[in-house]
Amino acid sequence: QFKNRAEYMDALSGQILQRLRLRTQRETRGYKELIAAYGYLESQLEQSRKKISWLEYEKEKPKKDTENGSEVEDTALKAKLEELKVIQYELNDAIKKKAEYADKVCSQADALKKMEEDLGLSQTRCNELETLNKALQEKLTTAEEIVTVLSRTSEAIMGEHQSLQALYNSQQAKFKGMERDLAHLTQQVLEHKMKEAEDLNNETSVSKKLLQLTRLKELQESVGIGNKKVPPLKGGVGDMSGANEKLGATPSFVDDVVIYPATPFDSLEAHDVEVSALCFSPDGNYLATGGGDKMVKVWNVKQDLRTVDSRCTLSGSGGSIMSLQFDQSSGVILAASQDNTARIWGLQDQRTKHTLSGHSNKVLAAKFLEDNYKVVTGSHDSTLKLWDLQRGMNPKTFLAISRCNDVIAGRGMGSTIISGHLDQKVRLWDARSGNANEEIMLEGKITSLDHLPERQLLLACCRDNTIRLIDLRQKSVVNTFTAEGFNVSLDWSRACFSPEGKYIAAGSHDGTVFVWEVATGKVRSKKEHSSVVVSCSWHPSGYLFASAERTKKVTLWRQ
Numbered sequence: 001q002f003k004n005r006a007e008y009m010d011a012l013s014g015q016i017l018q019r020l021r022l023r024t025q026r027e028t029r030g031y032k033e034l035i036a037a038y039g040y041l042e043s044q045l046e047q048s049r050k051k052i053s054w055l056e057y058e059k060e061k062p063k064k065d066t067e068n069g070s071e072v073e074d075t076a077l078k079a080k081l082e083e084l085k086v087i088q089y090e091l092n093d094a095i096k097k098k099a100e101y102a103d104k105v106c107s108q109a110d111a112l113k114k115m116e117e118d119l120g121l122s123q124t125r126c127n128e129l130e131t132l133n134k135a136l137q138e139k140l141t142t143a144e145e146i147v148t149v150l151s152r153t154s155e156a157i158m159g160e161h162q163s164l165q166a167l168y169n170s171q172q173a174k175f176k177g178m179e180r181d182l183a184h185l186t187q188q189v190l191e192h193k194m195k196e197a198e199d200l201n202n203e204t205s206v207s208k209k210l211l212q213l214t215r216l217k218e219l220q221e222s223v224g225i226g227n228k229k230v231p232p233l234k235g236g237v238g239d240m241s242g243a244n245e246k247l248g249a250t251p252s253f254v255d256d257v258v259i260y261p262a263t264p265f266d267s268l269e270a271h272d273v274e275v276s277a278l279c280f281s282p283d284g285n286y287l288a289t290g291g292g293d294k295m296v297k298v299w300n301v302k303q304d305l306r307t308v309d310s311r312c313t314l315s316g317s318g319g320s321i322m323s324l325q326f327d328q329s330s331g332v333i334l335a336a337s338q339d340n341t342a343r344i345w346g347l348q349d350q351r352t353k354h355t356l357s358g359h360s361n362k363v364l365a366a367k368f369l370e371d372n373y374k375v376v377t378g379s380h381d382s383t384l385k386l387w388d389l390q391r392g393m394n395p396k397t398f399l400a401i402s403r404c405n406d407v408i409a410g411r412g413m414g415s416t417i418i419s420g421h422l423d424q425k426v427r428l429w430d431a432r433s434g435n436a437n438e439e440i441m442l443e444g445k446i447t448s449l450d451h452l453p454e455r456q457l458l459l460a461c462c463r464d465n466t467i468r469l470i471d472l473r474q475k476s477v478v479n480t481f482t483a484e485g486f487n488v489s490l491d492w493s494r495a496c497f498s499p500e501g502k503y504i505a506a507g508s509h510d511g512t513v514f515v516w517e518v519a520t521g522k523v524r525s526k527k528e529h530s531s532v533v534v535s536c537s538w539h540p541s542g543y544l545f546a547s548a549e550r551t552k553k554v555t556l557w558r559q
Contacts, residue, residue, distance in 0.1 A: 507533020
């Protein structure tokens with residue numbers, strides 16, 4: 001209805017003034033009647049005064065007439081006196097009413113004064129509102145100008161946003177294309193590296209075979225055998241020759257010159273406290289030991305296989321080291337720890353590359369899968385966890401019901417993971433689905449596992465003082481190894497195969513190392529340690545053997 005803010009404020013001020021005038025008229029209407037009545041009383045009072053004055057004159061007149069000898073009749077005088085009393089009464093009443101009206105007039109005057117003050121305040125307020133109106137009008141004008149400027153700026157920004165959106169869409173399309181190219185290149189690089197690793201493994205295998213043949217020739221010449229072949233052992237307790245025929249031909253990697261660890265030739269005080277784990281690297285250049293001092297120590301193994309010296313110490317763990325494993329390149333090492341984690345170190349920079357935390361109890365085992373990009377850990381929280389080192393995603397958790405003491409994964413196993421538990425069960429897991437596809441019940445708590453992939457054989461060390469050989473194709477126990485004096489006293493005692501699977505070795509509670517021939521079941525033993533033998537491991541060449549006891553000591557053995 002109004003063209004602008006000024007017209008609206010002028011109309012509002014007029015309305016306020018009009019309402020104030022109407023209120024003044026309404027409140028002063030009663031005063032007019034009172035004033036009129038007051039004026040009427042004043043005129044009546046004046047007439048009464050005049051009449052009293054006349055009556056007083058008439059009253060004095062008979063006295064004068066008497067003095068002058070005139071006679072007035074008493075009756076007429078009395079009548080006049082009575083009339084004078086009535087008039088006097090009316091006069092008094094009029095005076096009384098006048099006083100009452102005077103009080104009312106004063107009250108009304110006070111009220112009128114108050115109304116005039118209110119009117120003055122209202123006028124002041126009106127003036128203030130007019131001033132405020134002008135200020136608001138100025139602000140409104142300024143705001144309208146700002147809105148106009150902002151509208152123009154918004155239009156400019158919107159146009160720039162549209163341009164940037166188009167540029168972003170173009171860059172996003174380029175980025176997706178680059179991602180596809182990167183994935184393709186990554187796949188090519190992985191394939192190339194896998195081929196290089198395979199070539200390197202083949203070269204290493206050939207070199208190892210040549211070295212073994214050379215040493216075999218030297219051994220044969222030293223004992224005067226010449227070129228005669230040594231006949232294989234058969235018969236006796238635990239003869240596996242028939243089982244080997246059932247499982248398939250003996251693979252070419254079997255080397256009859258793998259030594260039986262008969263003679264200790266060196267001893268290392270590896271840690272400040274107990275030694276709880278050890279292993280050789282796949283290339284045979286390193287020996288790693290882990291202990292209760294929360295350290296992993298790496299030792300150089302010289303080419304003559306007779307000298308071992310310290311290479312480096314890896315720190316960062318918050319608990320005792322319970323298991324160790326190198327990756328296939330021998331460039332990184334994986335350790336399970338009692339601080340509920342597993343860690344991966346690089347040997348070149350000796351820095352922690354990954355810390356795998358998520359278990360709620362100590363981790364007793366950790367192993368690389370076949371591609372070396374995934375790790376499986378087993379814990380006393382009754383779970384296994386599968387970690388993807390490339391993607392860094394949350395681990396996949398396998399619920400195992402029972403505490404896990406060891407896990408097996410890696411070469412020749414594909415997506416299968418095998419775990420050993422305190423409930424005497426070996427469980428076979430599918431890493432893709434996370435389900436336990438098979439369970440093998442044994443007769444004792446399982447302390448360790450080892451795998452011979454070429455023959456699909458699994459080794460399980462148990463707390464009932466036995467070592468059981470399991471055919472993974474039949475999912476059944478095919479042989480049991482035990483010996484007098486052999487006592488498995490720890491939940492993490494580790495037994496192992498020799499590289500070609502000819503021997504099985506394990507330590508006992510009294511410091512004795514026991515070695516069984518797989519084919520015959522023949523057992524030999526030697527006591528070299530002064531306390532419980534926790535773990536043992538063969539060098540990949542088969543010419544060197546290491547065993548660790550709880551009281552700091554690692555012993556190296558040869559034939």
